[in-house]
Amino acid sequence: MIQLYGVTKAYQKDSSALNDITLKIDKGEFVYITGPSGAGKSTLMRLLYGAERPSRGQILVDGQNITRLPSSRLPFLRRRMGIVFQDFKLLVRRSVFENVAFPLEVQGRQRFEISKKVYQILKLVGLEHKLQRLPLELSGGEQQRVAIARALVVDPSVLLADEPTGNLDPEVTLEIMELFKVANARGSTVLLATHSREMMHHFPRRTIALEAGRLVGDITP
Amino acid sequence: MLERPVYLLRRALRNMLQSPFLCAASVATVAVALTLIGFFAIIVVNIQLMTRDWSREVQVIAYLDVVPAESSLKGLIEEIAGHDHVQGVTYVSRQEAYERFAERLSQDADLLAGLEADFLPASLEISLREEFRTAEGVSTLVAALKQKKALSDLRYGQEWLERFEAFVRLLKVAGAVLGGFLLFAALFIVANTIKLTLYARRDELEIMALVGATPLFIKLPFLLEGALQGAVGGILALGGTFFLFHLFLQEGMSAVLLATGTSHIAFLPGFYQLAIVAGGALLGFAGSLVSLRKFVRL
Numbered sequence: 001m002i003q004l005y006g007v008t009k010a011y012q013k014d015s016s017a018l019n020d021i022t023l024k025i026d027k028g029e030f031v032y033i034t035g036p037s038g039a040g041k042s043t044l045m046r047l048l049y050g051a052e053r054p055s056r057g058q059i060l061v062d063g064q065n066i067t068r069l070p071s072s073r074l075p076f077l078r079r080r081m082g083i084v085f086q087d088f089k090l091l092v093r094r095s096v097f098e099n100v101a102f103p104l105e106v107q108g109r110q111r112f113e114i115s116k117k118v119y120q121i122l123k124l125v126g127l128e129h130k131l132q133r134l135p136l137e138l139s140g141g142e143q144q145r146v147a148i149a150r151a152l153v154v155d156p157s158v159l160l161a162d163e164p165t166g167n168l169d170p171e172v173t174l175e176i177m178e179l180f181k182v183a184n185a186r187g188s189t190v191l192l193a194t195h196s197r198e199m200m201h202h203f204p205r206r207t208i209a210l211e212a213g214r215l216v217g218d219i220t221p
Numbered sequence: 222m223l224e225r226p227v228y229l230l231r232r233a234l235r236n237m238l239q240s241p242f243l244c245a246a247s248v249a250t251v252a253v254a255l256t257l258i259g260f261f262a263i264i265v266v267n268i269q270l271m272t273r274d275w276s277r278e279v280q281v282i283a284y285l286d287v288v289p290a291e292s293s294l295k296g297l298i299e300e301i302a303g304h305d306h307v308q309g310v311t312y313v314s315r316q317e318a319y320e321r322f323a324e325r326l327s328q329d330a331d332l333l334a335g336l337e338a339d340f341l342p343a344s345l346e347i348s349l350r351e352e353f354r355t356a357e358g359v360s361t362l363v364a365a366l367k368q369k370k371a372l373s374d375l376r377y378g379q380e381w382l383e384r385f386e387a388f389v390r391l392l393k394v395a396g397a398v399l400g401g402f403l404l405f406a407a408l409f410i411v412a413n414t415i416k417l418t419l420y421a422r423r424d425e426l427e428i429m430a431l432v433g434a435t436p437l438f439i440k441l442p443f444l445l446e447g448a449l450q451g452a453v454g455g456i457l458a459l460g461g462t463f464f465l466f467h468l469f470l471q472e473g474m475s476a477v478l479l480a481t482g483t484s485h486i487a488f489l490p491g492f493y494q495l496a497i498v499a500g501g502a503l504l505g506f507a508g509s510l511v512s513l514r515k516f517v518r519l
Contacts, residue, residue, distance in 0.1 A: 079433035089428050093239045103432035
């Protein structure tokens with residue numbers, strides 16, 4: 001469960017990227033965060049994975065107040081999360097397998113366990129036949145599938161995706177959306193920041209709308 | 222238990238293999254910086270050896286107007302040798318003094334024709350222990366020797382000694398300033414090179430932090446990598462120093478250096494060689510540590 005109470009984030013004194021946001025997302029929900037560029041979608045994401053701290057307000061993830069989390073505990077918060085970006089953020093000199101294995105290595109899992117899990121997840125995203133390839137040898141859609149596999153391999157309780165299909169064409173977008181649905185079905189709470197109306201039209205889910213840092217809509221179809 | 226260290230070492234090695242150019246740049250920087258320091262150390266070490274050689278000449282000569290009987294001469298020598306500043310006492314008889322003088326005159330020895338062999342006084346050459354070869358040590362000894370009536374005249378080159386000490390002091394200060402400057406410059410250059418290599422890999426650092434790596438987990442392979450590269454750079458620097466030593470100090474400059482009275486130019490002693498390799502590792506480690514502070518904040 002994710003709870004925000006009066007969250008404000010100001011980078012400069014007189015303008016805030018997020019302004020007094022209060023909302024609650026239940027465990028296992030699938031939620032779109034939408035709004036035009038500069039609405040504060042990415043800021044909200046960054047606050048949720050602890051890259052930024054709010055200027056005011058409290059954020060709770062699974063009951064834990066992350067605004068008061070000491071930075072030494074931050075890595076352990078992130079180990080329960082999967083994060084997907086528009087630009088994939090893959091290690092370009094590492095193979096597909098190594099990229100997906102990375103979060104498990106960080107957690108100090110055993111090698112045989114890592115191999116098993118990575119293979120299962122790559123099979124889930126349909127890339128088990130490309131595990132020795134380097135990211136730049138893959139198409140954009142495939143790279144994003146690797147990034148999603150990397151996010152899912154830790155069985156995250158929360159999956160955050162910031163414009164995950166922003167760089168992909170419409171056909172691939174629908175394939176990627178299928179994967180988020182699978183992730184949600186596996187038990188992850190999914191927060192997906194996007195301004196693609198097409199996506200929301202194809203898979204209507206609860207939609208939180210932001211505009212100029214303010215919450216302007218929260219619709220559940 | 223060993224899985225973690227082995228994993229970190231493997232990652233450090235693979236990082237180096239995956240970016241050979243960056244790795245080579247760091248190694249080369251350390252190697253060049255330490256070669257300069259190593260070459261400088263050779264010069265310092267040899268100047269130290271040279272001044273130690275020179276200081277052997279610090280001695281007190283006590284002239285004996287009247288040569289005492291053999292038994293009392295022996296007693297006098299033993300008494301002087303018993304002083305804690307004294308390393309040894311050599312008796313130079315009138316005859317020996319004459320022969321030395323004649324030898325020094327060599328071609329002009331005929332100037333001595335007609336002179337008796339005993340026109341020069343006998344003397345005691347008193348050498349000092351190494352730690353007392355200073356102006357202060359000499360004057361303490363001279364004060365003690367002056368108590369003895371048998372010794373008529375004492376010569377000890379006080380002025381030369383003071384100048385020599387000032388020269389050694391100057392060398393020490395210059396050595397410390399230059400050495401410190403070189404070391405600081407080396408750390409600065411190495412840290413900046415490593416910073417560039419980290420800058421090229423900042424995506425990797427960011428991704429590690431995003432998937433929940435602790436700062437220590439992120440930093441350790443880079444620190445290990447820095448230390449390894451530094452050690453390799455140190456070994457190369459040792460080779461580079463030897464090459465420069467051979468090129469400039471053994472062949473090129475030997476004639477000039479021999480003129481200063483140095484008969485042999487030594488390479489770095491074993492301890493210094495070890496220090497260069499260890500210093501390389503330390504330099505790489507410190508360079509990585511300094512640079513990582515800027516990149517790993519999360």
